[in-house]
Amino acid sequence: MSGFERTVCIESGHPALPGHFPGQPLVPGVILLEQVxxxxxxxxxQRLGRVLEAKFMAPLLPDQRALLQLREAGAARIRFEIQRDGLLLARGTVEGTA
Incomplete structure (x- = not known):
């Protein structure tokens, strides 16, 4: 089974943050999926084809570093996990497309 890992960090100046949520910004799930x-x-x-499943369990704050992991899950399916300091923030399954 092969995989991919990358550290991600969404800077506090990202344009999606002021609206999500004013005064106490959190990184929106769609931005995490963009990192996937x-x-x-x-x-x-490959491009992201479909999101088959996505669960968001804990928030990622601006300027925090997290680890993105991608693993093959059969056919064109890819499992993803995003963790910060051992805490699972998000997980799910996506399909890639050419």
Missing amino acids: ALGLRAWRG
Whole structure:
């Protein structure tokens, strides 16, 4: 089984943060999924096709570092996990496409 790992950090100046949530910004789930898509592109040269499952268990704050892990899960499916200091923030399954 092969995989991919990358550290991600969403800077406090990211344009999605002021609206999510004013005064106490959290990194939106869609931005985390964007990191999954960027990792998939870097690892396999594929685009994100479909998000089959995504669960967000704990917040990522601006300027915090997290570890993105991608693993093959059969056919065109990829499992992802995003962790910060051993705490699982998000996990799910996506499909890649050419």
